[in-house]
Amino acid sequence: MTPAARRVLEAAARLFYERGIHAVGVDLIAAEARVTKKTLYDRFGSKEQIVVEYLADRDDRWRAFLAQCLDAAQPVSAARVLAVFDASRAWSAKNSSKGCSMVNAHAEISDPSHPAYPIITGQKEWMLALFTDLAGDIAPGRAAQLGRTLMLLHEGALVAHGLHVFPDPISHAREQVQTLLATTGGAAAKR
Amino acid sequence: MTPAARRVLEAAARLFYERGIHAVGVDLIAAEARVTKKTLYDRFGSKEQIVVEYLADRDDRWRAFLAQCLDAAQPVSAARVLAVFDASRAWSAKNSSKGCSMVNAHAEISDPSHPAYPIITGQKEWMLALFTDLAGDIAPGRAAQLGRTLMLLHEGALVAHGLHVFPDPISHAREQVQTLLATTGGAAAKR
DNA sequence: AGCTCACTATACAGATCGGTATACTCCTGA
DNA sequence: TCAGGAGTATACCGATCTGTATAGTGAGCT
Numbered sequence A, B: 001m002t003p004a005a006r007r008v009l010e011a012a013a014r015l016f017y018e019r020g021i022h023a024v025g026v027d028l029i030a031a032e033a034r035v036t037k038k039t040l041y042d043r044f045g046s047k048e049q050i051v052v053e054y055l056a057d058r059d060d061r062w063r064a065f066l067a068q069c070l071d072a073a074q075p076v077s078a079a080r081v082l083a084v085f086d087a088s089r090a091w092s093a094k095n096s097s098k099g100c101s102m103v104n105a106h107a108e109i110s111d112p113s114h115p116a117y118p119i120i121t122g123q124k125e126w127m128l129a130l131f132t133d134l135a136g137d138i139a140p141g142r143a144a145q146l147g148r149t150l151m152l153l154h155e156g157a158l159v160a161h162g163l164h165v166f167p168d169p170i171s172h173a174r175e176q177v178q179t180l181l182a183t184t185g186g187a188a189a190k191r
Numbered sequence C: 001a002g003c004t005c006a007c008t009a010t011a012c013a014g015a016t017c018g019g020t021a022t023a024c025t026c027c028t029g030a
Numbered sequence D: 001t002c003a004g005g006a007g008t009a010t011a012c013c014g015a016t017c018t019g020t021a022t023a024g025t026g027a028g029c030t
Helices: A002-021 A026-032 A039-045 A045-071 A076-093 A101-108 A115-138 A140-161 A169-185 B003-019 B026-032 B036-046 B049-072 B077-095 B101-108 B117-140 B140-163 B169-185
Strands: none
Touching: A002 A026, A002 A039, A002 A101, A026 A039, A026 A045, A039 A140, A045 A101, A045 A115, A076 A115, A076 A140, A076 A169, A076 B101, A101 A115, A101 A140, A101 B003, A101 B077, A101 B101, A101 B140, A115 A140, A115 B036, A115 B140, A140 B101, A140 B117, A140 B140, A140 B169, A169 B140, B003 B026, B003 B049, B003 B101, B026 B036, B026 B049, B036 B049, B049 B077, B049 B101, B049 B117, B077 B117, B077 B140, B077 B169, B101 B117, B101 B140, B117 B140, B140 B169
């Protein structure tokens, strides 16, 4: 990716996230990236493609960040679940003051045949699979159920964070998960 | 409100919710409502005003629906909490297959000085106050904490419902709340 | 020196945006 | 019977939208 293309993607990511996808035009993206529209279209071909790469890149970076956080966490399953919430809190503090970009993008992209659609649903499926996987180490018989509960608390915390419903909802969710795992898991299994 | 104005609001509500606010133009709204743009602007003055009335009307109808469900519920506090989730499930099945309209609108409205902003945040504050109030009847010493947890589960369920992460997440949240209240509340206080 | 390629600047096309103006019809009620 | 408000149809405004075309600049590489 050329330097100009990277600037375009960075500007688009910031603008799309802060103002919404449909509210941002390519002229503004080009201006903020200090790039002409010609260059923008030479690199990406369409606004839709910029949207797709914006979401895909954000998904990639989130997964990489989370993987790094999980690697640094203790190998105890309960600790790893909590590490996900810690990662979300750190990520949201820096990159997501308006909530989950996938959820926000989904509000603007109605057509399931839109090329960005599978990126959005894919991340949510992946997160549910991750939670279910971690839950399987804690309560093997109820992995699906516990995984879904973790998913709901996590998504709810992201939404509450974005709408500033109350202070630091991700930490609140983390605490709830902690007590939930304490009453549920009994002995948290080693991984 | 004149018949034409009502048709405009109904069409705008459907289009805004399904396609997003910025993706829908006033020409389309007028066409779908079988109304000329002249009439549309005579009644509402601006697209922004239609957005405001769309959200305010939806908020009103949700609160009325929820109040009706709570009136029909048993006067036991735990049952009333569960009745909120039952109400959300019924409401979402009919009106909210794409998730919470307030959350979705928030994704597109970044400016806190936008006239629709207080409607969005107001509903969330109101829901948190409702959950906290109900929680106060169950665990008076931990009303704020329990109320926030209920809020997170509820918001998470709405998001998961809208993104179809797994089937019927609102029922799942309801079940989790049920077990949470059983372990927490002990004897659910009468109202 | 000469070539390639990323990039810039400017202008424009066709469509659509929110918003307005004019002139008309229809229905109700006094 | 007639006035007036609600609504209609159509045409238009300036601005902005996505996307394209042409011509030129500048740095690195061989």
